[in-house]
Amino acid sequence: MSNTIISILDKRFKLSIPNETILEKVRALANKINADYEGKNPVMICILNGAFMFAADLVKCLTFQPEILFAKFASYDGMESTGKVKELIGINTDLSGRDVIIVEDIVDTGLTMFNILPKFEALGTKSVRICTFLQKPEKLEVDLKVDYVAMNIPNDFIVGYGLDYNGMGRNYKDIYSVVDN
Numbered sequence: 026m027s028n029t030i031i032s033i034l035d036k037r038f039k040l041s042i043p044n045e046t047i048l049e050k051v052r053a054l055a056n057k058i059n060a061d062y063e064g065k066n067p068v069m070i071c072i073l074n075g076a077f078m079f080a081a082d083l084v085k086c087l088t089f090q091p092e093i094l095f096a097k098f099a100s101y102d103g104m105e106s107t108g109k110v111k112e113l114i115g116i117n118t119d120l121s122g123r124d125v126i127i128v129e130d131i132v133d134t135g136l137t138m139f140n141i142l143p144k145f146e147a148l149g150t151k152s153v154r155i156c157t158f159l160q161k162p163e164k165l166e167v168d169l170k171v172d173y174v175a176m177n178i179p180n181d182f183i184v185g186y187g188l189d190y191n192g193m194g195r196n197y198k199d200i201y202s203v204v205d206n
């Protein structure tokens with residue numbers, strides 16, 4: 026039985042999505058992806074750090090053979106007035122002509138995915154789809170098509186199942202939402 030309240034740094038979090046529910050949702054999502062990619066050989070790109078647990082559970086449920094890569098966003102202050110620029114690092118594979126599935130932990134404002142998608146398209150990919158474990162629909166700020174979503178959640182800050190609060194909390198198998206803001 027998991028603790029219902031945990032403390033991380035200065036905040037308390039309460040149990041929100043137990044691991045059994047998480048795994049049910051992952052399996053249901055995998056079924057949809059299996060139907061779409063049967064007989065194909067897409068490249069699945071797990072976005073580090075947050076998506077590592079979701080990607081590990083998801084790929085175990087797939088019935089086709091994906092190539093699995095890991096990549097990370099490097100944020101730095103860009104020259105544009107918009108401030109932070111995110112670049113994808115760690116992709117050393119030729120993606121031209123390939124079907125790509127980006128595996129993310131959570132889509133919040135959607136800005137990260139919105140800015141990254143054209144960069145994949147510029148690599149000559151055949152198709153690029155976004156697969157996220159969680160989405161906070163109320164927070165979406167851009168016109169982004171998210172192809173696969175395991176769960177929609179309210180606009181609360183969460184940790185666990187790969188997601189962190191200041192680098193902590195990724196190891197929990199359940200998802201917790203913040204109590205003290």
Ligand code: IMP
Nearest residue numbers: 131132133134135136137182183188189
């Ligand atoms: P977006 O660009 O606003 O969609 O941001 C997506 C990224 O923000 C995710 O990949 C997470 O790293 C982070 N994020 C968004 N919401 C949460 C949360 O509730 N807990 C932990 N990280 C979050």
